[in-house]
Amino acid sequence: MNDYVAPPRRDAEIDLLALCGALWKHKFLILGVTLFIFVCSTLYAMLATPVYQVESVLRPVALKHLDELNGTKLMELSPADALQRVGVALESYSIRLQFLRDNPELTAALQDGDEPLEQVLERLNRDGFTVLRPDLKKAPDSSPFVGLRFAFPAGVDGVAIVNGLVGAAVERERQRIQDDFSVLLANRLTQVESKIAAQRAAYDAGKEAKIAVLLEADRLQKVQLEDELRALRQQLLVRRQNRIKQLNEAIQIAERLHITKPTTPSALGDSQRETQGSIFRTEVNNQQIPLYFMGVEALEAERSALIARQSDDFSEPRISEIQKQLALLAHNREVEVLRDRANEELFLANLAALAEQRARLEHLKVDFSKLQLVQLDQSATAPSAPVRPRKLLIMALGLIIGAAFGVGAALVAVLRRGRPVVREERSRSLALRYS
Template structure:
């Protein structure tokens, strides 16, 4: 009995037959078109039913130098156009500044209000998503001039043009108020500093004047004490000299009485004794030795001694005593001290006081109208946009058709793959059964 050979398995062909694939897709063209149409309709529904969003922006550039000249000429506050623009830009970017504008103009944000959110929560969400600051890229140098701007993306029921222009004006006005406050603070600080300088100068002058008066009075007191000491010493010297003279006279009187000399005489005349003079005789004696005092005679000596004993003051015998009295009289009143004490307007003698007063007067009379100060040049104001930036209808429709077509093709390919798998399984089952 011959054995039956096993059935030969047909080779499996995994290669894709492009013609068959295209034919299969063509057979499913209605499915592909239907899916494409469905996705396209969904995209169109979104494009035409979604809330449109618009976009506006405002651009600021540095102001001219002349616009800030009035402020810079004050000499107490300097602000360059670039610095002013940066300050306004910082105010535009400031969350606090935007929130203040939001609170001051609730009507502009009424469309954004949600019943389950607070005012701050509503603004927080809007501020995070809607605003964008515009600045030149620091890595690029092709920008001809510096600028700063703000861009707002907003739904159709919000007045974005008024909101942006109002926010820019609010930021400029806020910076004006800050500059005005800073200017007043700087001026007041300068005035306080000048007042402190003048007060310190007056205190220093008073201390210097008091020190000068004390110095002059001390010098007068010292001079007066020295003159008093000199006067006392001179009077004591004169008294000792008089006492010594009296002692000498007492001794000479005793000698003269012992020699019997009553009248003034000379040694030669005393030696000749009594001689009768014939005719008129003139005697001349030449002697280089001092004649003893007792030759003056007791009568003259006693008269001189009595005069010395009766003397009450020896001041007249010394010219220096009169000079001391004159100097003491001059020291009784220090005219320089009197002049210093009699000064009525002492500010006239303060150094730099006139300069400080002039500066204080200038600062008090400074008048700068900061409310009209042009901090920036508004290069572009926000205007009503011609079309919304979202949604982009043409792009959404094109993407819907493309995605719909791709989805339809994917579904068709999937169905084709499932069919091929089912057909192959059926043929395999038929081969096994035969």
């Protein structure tokens, strides 16, 4: 038989009445700790350097304020884009640094001795400046805006800093837009002038090419006509010489036949017969009568005329036509007109449109001093109270924390003296014996 005896079990519970009585006995300790922490928090709230906060809010302008700039067709700037550009300028490190350098009277209270402005700006960017923008995740339908918030200690003219920095950012962005506009305008004018110069060069080249083509065609035609003229004259000379040879042969034959006057073959045969009365002879012959029937006198007269001839040009109509064409080719009137043009710009293609565009660009003017990029919805004003420290909240937290620490200290003191507030009960379980 085995005997098993269960170990005793102890149940502990807190007696609240006894606990409250024990804490009451240490009420002065709790009150002292609470007062000490409360006094410390109050001193901090009273002695801590107050920090003030101001902010300025900008919103998009109406489209009419940008119409003068957009009407130039050189730049397209929407109100949202203008607001975005000013917001980027507000975040610019260089603009902030330049503003601090230009306003030493505002930054004197921010500097710690000989602290460089770069370090001052670094501290302000970390703890002072905050650029405000709508949170599209939390409020997707909120209207766009850009703002600048500045937290500063007492003695600093935060209102002047915020308003001045906003004004400097807007002015710097306006100057940048003006510089961009000037560069774009100069580039457009340069492009138009280049196009006009290209048009003039193309026109001059085209005119010279056309003159060269006309003169070359005239030279070619002139050379061809002169060659034809020489060939015709040579042909006429050969023809005249051949005619003289024919006449010489015919004269020899006519002398042998004793033909002095022009006659016909039938008349030559009848010259030996005697005839009575008047005879009318009609001779029809489809063959060419030999030249020697013209008689020696006629043939010699024609030969003398041919030998004495100085020129055969009159005998060929084509020669006069060639001489006419050569006379016309002596002066190309189209070339003379092309060379004598007084105002050649009138003949340039698209010159009128380019000249109009150049005149429009030369007279483009925008009064950037009146250009409104953003609308000042809220300017920075002097704060009525600091944003921190929040004295009442700090004092209330000091009171609560002091009370908690006081109660904690009292509990530690009670526990060190024993456990009077804890009640123990012992219970034994029945022993099970097995045999």
